[in-house]
Amino acid sequence: ALIDLISGFVTEKPDRNYQPLSEEQKSEMSEKQIEQWEGKAKAGILSGDSVLKGILTDLRTAMSGNAKPGGIRLADIGIGSGGYQDYGKLKILNENKFAAVLTNRISEISELFTAAETGIAGRVNSIIEANIKKAGTADNRGKLIMLAGYEQSTSDTENNITKMIEQSNKRITTLQDRLKNEESRLWKKFTTMERALQQLNVQSSMLTQFASE
Secondary structure, eight states: OHHHHHHHHHHOOOOTTOOOOOHHHHHTSOHHHHHHHHHHHHTTTTTTOHHHHHHHHHHHHHHHSOSSTTOOOHHHHTEEEOOGGGTTOEEESOHHHHHHHHHHOHHHHHHHHHSTTTSHHHHHHHHHHHHHOOOSOTTSSOHHHHHHOOTTSGGGTSSHHHHHHHHHHHHHHHHHHHHHHHHHHHHHHHHHHHHHHHHHHHHHHHHHHHHHO
């Protein structure tokens, strides 16, 4: 189920027809319309995410190993990946092998899943902990927590996405200031040129008047 969930996030395709709404657009829509639009706009937002793909790889590796050298593996039980189209989802590939091993090697199967640290459950738990660990300093938390943070904790603001947003906001502010300064410079230049043009018109009129006398 966990592999299915993460695979769904990584492989979901974004719909480019639904871009983030501006405040002006939201003002013309109902709350229900906004909710539906934003739901579609968020679809595929994690498509191809490198962190999630890394977690998937780690989980698949954990599932394919054994609890001890020479020990039983899922492949020996008749369980394996359904192929690329299933994005690594595990399934029973050989029901006869599965039934036979389940009958004759139940203690080995139990060890495969429950052996401390080296069993599948222990390895999967270590992978999850390495990604969602909330305790510790900002640079010593789980990968997902360091990336996106967790609500109602200091990581909610101490995370990479928040830092990127703050940096983007600073760049936006800097660009807006530059735009205002450039606008002011151009207006001053325009005003100076307009005055110069007026003076030229006055001088041209005077010359025309002198020439006609």
